[in-house]
Amino acid sequence: MTQHVVGVDFGTLSGRAVVVRVADGAELGTAVHEYAHGAVERTLPATGEALPLHWALQMPDDWIDVLRHAVPAAVAAAGVDPGSVIGIATDFTACTFLPTLADGTPLCAVLPEQMHAYPKLWKHHAAQGQADRINELAALRGESWLTRYGGKLSSEWQLAKGLQVLEEAPEVYARAERFVEAADWIVWQLAGVETRNACTAGYKGVLQDGSYPSKAYLEALHPAFGDWVSKVDGPLAPLGGRAGSLTEQAAGWTGLPAGIAVAVGNVDAHVTAPAAKAVEPGQLVAIMGTSTCHVMSGASLADVPGMCGVVRDGIIPGLWGFEAGQSAVGDIFAWFVETLLSGGLSHEELTQRAAAQKPGQHGLVALDWHNGNRSVLVDHGLSGVIVGQTLATRPEDVYRALVEATAFGTRTIIAVLESSGVPVTEFIAAGGLLKNRFLMQVYADVLRRPISVIGSEQGPALGSAMHAAVAAGAYPDIRAAADAMGKVERQAYVPDDAAADVYDRLFAEYSALHDYFGRGTNDVLHRLRALREEVAR
CATH class of the missing domain: 3.30.420.40 (ATPase, nucleotide binding domain)
Structure with a gap:
């Protein structure tokens, strides 16, 4: 039987799924599902409360709806037997970051009236004040990780957003047992296993050389911030690795066979590189x-x-x-x-x-x-x-x-x-x-x-599908998958x-x-x- 994989790309306003043939990367079917709430930037849906300037949130249920609607629609459009699908992989905007309970339940499901309980979208820029203090203190202390971020950590990244929650809604911070990148949360829902992918942990979570920022530094930012690492640390998984197997519940959402490979999460931009055959320095x-x-x-x-x-x-x-x-x-x-x-x-x-x-x-x-x-x-x-x-x-x-x-x-x-x-x-x-x-x-x-x-209109989804093929064992690594499945037109425009x-x-x-x-x-x-x-x- 011809083997296929599914890639799902979660964007700012919608999610899209693509069904790809493992042998050559042919994109056989695709489907897009618009988020019911889009990017939440004006009012909190649960209460109608106006959001402050520079806020941007999302709704976790919208992401699950992509699995329910876009994946089955893409498989139907491809005209393939769902039993031929050997793996699924996802990518996400980042840093899109949410607080959860220990079992992965989004905190906004428990505290719907509290805006800090919702996922903060990548373009949430209301934590600039926290980012400024993070950078000033890191520079003053000579924190070695700061140069890895060009000398300034963005307000979009995890530390600034987490510190904003602590300072503006300490009760939400205390209730949150985990803070999770959406890229990892959606994999948690698919495979029933919590993982932390090496990409978002490094770029968005300040995990460098095996360590997060020190407890002493975090407590210098805020005395109650010293437990931050305990809320974000987790099993680190390499890109292209197998996070686990598709659960029965997720199989019901997607129409795919339970037990197929679920790849480790990834970022929409980063996962696109191998899809464009960009695997060399x-x-x-x-x-x-x-x-x-x-x-x-x-x-x-x-x-x-x-x-x-x-x-x-x-x-x-x-x-x-x-x-x-x-x-x-x-x-x-x-x-x-x-x-x-x-x-x-x-x-x-x-x-x-x-x-x-x-x-x-x-x-x-x-x-x-x-x-x-x-x-x-x-x-x-x-x-x-x-x-x-x-x-x-x-x-x-x-x-x-x-x-x-x-x-x-x-x-x-x-x-x-x-x-x-x-x-x-x-x-x-x-x-x-x-x-x-x-x-x-x-x-x-x-x-x-x-x-x-x-050579694809769905670069991130194709890149995710390629990582699914690696996670399922169809290719030994992402370079081999890129060689067989990637698409690029060289020098399409010249100056x-x-x-x-x-x-x-x-x-x-x-x-x-x-x-x-x-x-x-x-x-x-x-x-x-x-x-x-x-x-x-």
Whole structure:
């Protein structure tokens, strides 16, 4: 019988499942299930209470519904016998983090009226104050792990979110027996076994060289924070490993055979790298969607300012995995179209008009910080900037400037990697923004390098399916699975030299603004944010 695997990708607003043939990676069927609650950013569903600024939550039941609906629908679309499926694997946004009881019951099921009991989505940025103190104290004490995160730990990561719970809702913190990445929680529901995957533990949980931050450091942050490690520590499992077997309950949800392999959890961006055949040092994969995550492997450890994390075995076993990111990319374009234009021009119309322009024609330059800056400044208190507008500025001018700004942000990340001794030998793009050919050409011109593209519209789900094949024993490791199942089109876009020359000049202006507003020369963006929050209270 032909063997198949299922990959499930849990995103910001929906989950998608794909059924993949083990022999060659052919994607036979896919299905998407929209979360009933989406990203919870305005009010708490259970009470209608307004959420504070910069909050973003999710609902665990929405994730289970993906298993109930998307997986059976994908198997049906593929037209395969469920009995031919030998494994299932999942990936998740991260850091998406929830408190639970000891048996994995989400605390929001017990305390539905308490907003801190819910999973905090990756783009929950309300813990910036905690992150600032985490970084200041770590720098003061000379904590060795801080350089692995580019000198600043993000407010998106576990420590900041956990400390926020302790300080703002100590009763919730005390009640929480475990804090779990959603990537591990969903595997817990599938296999009935608690595991901690090496990827999220390293990048989001500050597990470096086998240890979490010390109890002395944690208690210096807050006297009651000394038990933090006991709430997050657990059986550490390697990527591609088998977490356990599909339980009878999960088999009922998915329609798959009980007992098949359930792979260890993973992060949506990181799991995409092998799907794009990026398993060697120097191959950078940019997963471009609502935000962009940049992941690549290197042969040796290097300290890179502004990285989200550098973790041994974090992406590919035996290599150092580097992660950087931009907190908003597609979200910026959507904000412009849906909010500022209020039902005016569509994405497609703006793209056509913007593509008709020459680089530099609009006279604008923008900073892509509408959701803060993840790399290389690691500061979610920053906000977007557009310079050069006049009464002659048209919507397509601003749209193009925003597209270019996100490309300049990626160029900044690559420049910091390379100046730190981590060469980027190939740039591979994945994610939903690949459909915009204009955008991809702008990136090639701004980066002044060819862009390869993944050969799948479901890169994370395909990558998860490949890890399922490894967990089920169909391949000895993820490199072998990538060779047989991965898909990539080399140099799908090549830079135009004339356009690249203009973008070199614009990038110099972007860099000047980047440092002026982002490195403390003018702190106006932080002052404006503080004023907004003061007035909102």
